[in-house]
Amino acid sequence: MNPIEEFIFSFADDEHLIGQQHTEWIGVAPFLEEDLAFSSIGQDELGHAVLLYEVVLGLRETEATDEAIDALAYDRGASEYRSSHLVELATTDWAQALLRHWLYDTVEQFRWELVVGSSNTALAEIAIRVEREERFHRRHADALLDSLLASPVARPVLLAAFDSLTPFIANLLAPVAGETEAIAQGVVSASITTIAPLLEQRVADRFEQTLSITADISNSPGRDVRSDHFQTLMDRMREVIDYDPQAVW
Amino acid sequence: MPSVMSRTWESLEEFEAFLDDGGIVEVDDAMPDEYRQAVFAFIEMHANSELMGGLTERDWIPKTPGLRHKMSVLAKTQDEIGHGHLLYMVAADMGVKTRTEMLEDLFAGRSRFHNVFHYQAKTWGDQVAIAFLVDAAALASQQAVFKNCSYGPYRRILKRIISEEGFHMRLGEDRMMRIAQGTEKQRALFQDSLDRWFWPALQLFGPDSKPNDVLLKWHIKSERNEVLRSRWVQKFVPMLHSYGFTIPAPDLRYDEEAKQWDVGPIDWEPLKATLAQGGPDSARRIGEALDNWQRTAWVRSALESAPESGPEKTGNPSPVPA
Secondary structure (H helix, E strand, C coil), rough: HHHHHHHHHHHHHHHHHHHHHCCCCCCCCCCCHHHHHHHHHHHHHHHHHHHHHHHHHHHHHCCCCCCHCCCCCHHCCCCHHHCHHHHHHCCCCHHHHHHHHHHHHHHEEEEEEEECCCCHHHHHHHHHHHHHHHHHHHHHHHHHHHHCCCCHHHHHHHHHHHHHHHHHHHHCCCCCCCCHHHHHCCCCCCCHHHHHHHHHHHHHHHCCCCCCCCCHHHHCCCCCHHHHHHCHHHHHHEEEHHHCCCCCC | CCCCCCCCCHHHHHHHHHHHCCCCCCCCCCCCCCHHHHHHHHHHHHHHHHEEEEEHHCCHHHHHHCHHHHHHHHHHHHHHHHHHHHEEEECCCCCCHHHHHHHHHHHHHCCCCCCCHHHCCHHHHHHHHHHHHHHHHHHHHHHHHHCCCCCCHHHHHHHHHHHHHHHHHHHHHHHHHHHHCCCCCHHHHHHHHHHHHHHHHHHHCCCCCCCHHHHHHCCCCCCCCHHHHHHHHHHHHHHHHHHHCCCCCCCEECCCCCEEEECCCCCCCHHHHCCCCCCCCHHHHHHHHHHHHHHHHCCCHHHHHHCCHHHHHHHCCCCCCC
């Protein structure tokens, strides 16, 4: 795989799958405003995935038709995806979904900052554009957590949910295949691993917890290894596509 | 702008004369209790239907084929939930029940929602049939209410809802056309959906309006059920025929004299079953909604009792609890 493409896929696949996970919450969030907020955020993330897949198609000098985008989003083999295990995780627990939303969007902010001055001008423009949406995603998660963490009932539920996600952080921040070449070509300014201390500080500020990520990163499986959740998720996403592979829906 | 002054009427007759004269009732008016209850029940059922319709569609959203396609479908269902949100506010303002009471009645099976959402979307073809047939039926009903609705707050909300539902119907039509022009397998899938959804969609309009229907008398609805139903039949029967699909109505015939399609006798038993929460998917739909409502109760409870100092940490506005 082309290393720059591989680097872009690591971001695009994350955006795609976190958006996919958020779509599961429409109609079943704790209250109507949350139904709307979660699905709106999911829609934004799917839109960001489209933009990033378009960057890959740009590298290939291929027109970004719906079919070309969907081929990247749905038709690659499992070993070709570069998603993090955090976004592959299926959950029906709203506390876990909310904490994943906070964790993912906190890291996402730093990831976009790493490409805001990218030599790939399309990628740099996307980084500026998405921040207008991402700041609302973060405010949404933070506003809920501000209120819920102050509740003696909700706080332990949320902290337990956060603990259930910490094993996924090292994989999320482990070096991304292709990033050495991407750094050399100015596509990204630094390794994704540089986000670790920034996230540790955010976690300390938010949860009053000490989180040590750096040591775990070197022992983490890379993004070329799929988690146990991936195939179920892909089968669900492809159910209609697989029903009639010749069809245009 | 609606008046903030509360108006009163000496008698029901005087109130009805006001309505017959094209009068618009506002939330602060001292409306007769019979009218308040009738309007409230109508809006509550509409709100419930928007929400339950969203739940019917959500089963297939994660499986939508295509990224941009998924964004469109997600936006549609988001609109439906958003309509529910607006309608619950309009209903709650009438002072009969709070939003929480309405939702708890819905999830306990104590209040009604449209017959079509007592059925399960079993295939992607069903998802398209809902957007194509059901949304069109719902839109026709809403347009008939909007045209001359005597309750101002509902009429104003309907204006927005109708404009969005028009997009939904076009999305459904576009998806149906792709299937119609698609593979044999696609067409067979949609024909199967049509076989199962045609009658429930038609039954959504309800049996013929009774002569003493208060919804008509008080200008909440402006057209009779049978008129709306026939209009839907005249549009969809030829359209579906033109795409080569079969209407699952053995007695269907074209009345040359009346120049219109007649679907034959309508069996109203399935509709009655849904009104008694006895539709094919009523138990699962209501049971899952109740289970979810209960499993997330801790969130609502925590937000309701959250100290005011909570949001200071980030300066964010406090989220609005249910």
